Amino acid sequence: MSDGGSRAATTPAQRTGHDPDGCADLARELVATMALRPWGEVAPSVYETGRLVVVAPRLAGHAERVAFLVRTQRADGAWGPPEGYALVPTLSATEALLAALTDEFLPATARPALADAAGRGLRALSVLLAASSAMPDTPAADLIVPALVDSINARTAGPDAALSIPYPLNLPTGTDRHRLTAVRAAHAAGADLPPKLAHFGELLHGPAPRSRAADPTAVGASPAATAAWLAAAGPDADGREARVFLERVVGEGDGAVPCPMPITVFERAWVLGGLSRAGVPVQPPRSVLASLTDAVGPAGVATGAGLPTDADTTAVTLYALGRLGRPIEPTSLWAYETAEGFCTWPGEDGFSVTTNAHVLDALGQHAVRDPGAARYRRAVDRLTRVLRERQEADGSWHDRWHASPYYATACCVLALTESTHHGDRAGAVDRAVCWVLANQRDDGSWGRWEGTAEETAYALQILLAVPSNEPAVVDAVLRGHAYLRARVGRREHPPLWYGKELYCPTTIVRAAVVGAVHIAHRWPGNRRTAGHVVTGRQKSAT
Structure with a gap:
């Protein structure tokens, strides 16, 4: 061989x-x-890149990440795919541009273009959030959407806001903050969260949990969650491998980052x-x-x-x-x-x-190799019906x-x-x-x-x-x-x-x-x- x-x-x-x-x-x-x-x-992620702009403005490639967000904005002011799938990337990109308007890492000459893009993003969000199908069915949307709506409202409120709006953004119909509040409270209390929540660690307050099976290189298989963990853990934390991971991912994507x-x-x-x-x-x-x-x-x-x-x-x-x-x-x-x-x-x-179809693939393949495996044959018959x-x-x-x-x-x-x-x-x-x-x-x-x-x-x-x-x-x-x-x-x-x-x-x-x-x-x-x-x-x- x-x-x-x-x-x-x-x-x-x-x-x-x-x-x-x-x-x-x-x-x-x-x-x-x-x-x-x-x-x-x-491929590069609008959501993840936007989170890195907010969480890690000192990370190499910050200006390139901001430019990526401006460059990938749609003509209607939104980001991402059609329908409700545009909501999460548009929330992330808009909040990131609002944050970039007030940070010290970009030249003043860039602010007019950022303000224009952020304003168009806010107008697109007012339409997306009001749509009957606004809430996407992607994982943890019930955490991401209220967290980013609240962040945008905080950045656009008050006399010192870099860009103000006449009224705060509302959550989509049927959406609330209950799960986000409960998850953040459990995390703050030191409770053990489900390992999969490490993937969304940028939404938590304080160091994000690491999966028990995780390689310490990356938190939750997410550049944003890794950057949030480093920011919350402080300079004395043992985060050398996480920093190397972020630097490599940023370098390969010319600033923009993928997820997962x-x-x-x-x-x-x-x-x-x-x-x-x-x-x-x-x-x-x-x-x-x-x-x-x-x-x-x-x-x-x-x-x-x-x-x-x-x-x-x-x-x-x-x-x-x-x-x-x-x-x-x-x-x-x-x-x-x-x-x-x-x-x-x-x-x-x-x-x-699709999970059940793939399980049928694996169990059916084994049933062929081992004709005497009655449990596998029964599972194949059951999955066929399912x-x-x-x-x-x-x-x-x-x-x-x-x-x-x-x-x-x-x-x-x-x-x-x-x-x-x-x-x-x-x-x-x-x-x-x-x-x-x-x-x-x-x-x-x-x-x-x-x-x-x-x-x-x-x-x-x-x-x-x-x-x-x-x-x-x-x-x-x-x-x-x-x-x-x-x-x-x-x-x-x-x-x-x-x-x-x-x-x-x-x-x-x-x-x-x-x-x-x-x-x-x-x-x-x-x-x-x-x-x-x-x-x-x-x-x-x-």
């Missing part, structure tokens, strides 16, 4: 060097990137599992495989240092290791079993169909960890087709295919708000999960493949993944696109694109 990994991960194309669609080269690039960037690759970070295991599991499932030849370095194997503990796997273990990351990691010839019995997943299915973590407020019951009337699935139904639907369809019998899945998969066919755009793409490469990749995975010669499927696949092939090398993608705001795990998204192009190119019905090669020049042009 070479330095890359197991024999099970190789394919005839990999062994002969035959790469008709160029995806093997792109996959090797992505895997090499993962090895070189062990914390993962996430690090996402080491999350990124490696999703990329390797997805590429392998798509049939793309991958041969990860031993160190990358070892990092996944070593991450599996009795309680499961965490997304990255500073975050608690969860069933979603655990399941995808186990699935990826199984596909790469490093199977581990998924006993850690039983701790997440509930009456409804499997929770993402104990005490989860909600239900995730997913079918959660399917929407139009054939799609929706989830709490991704804004696009194409992601949730692809996760469920792939899990059902790979882990269950045809009779158990046929109706659900057929309805999902009909939904995808009904929603393709004129340019061949798919997307919730606009056509995107990421969502088109998921749509193609759904259509190609079960072979079909139906003319409607053939036409949709050919048009989707043509759209995606022209964009397979792109690095920038819109944020669709759930975090403090919607974010983009860049390498994971690029891997999903590569995998879908590869599947579509190898599809027997794809005659028009036979022989197409993604060359180096084409990759750079896209």
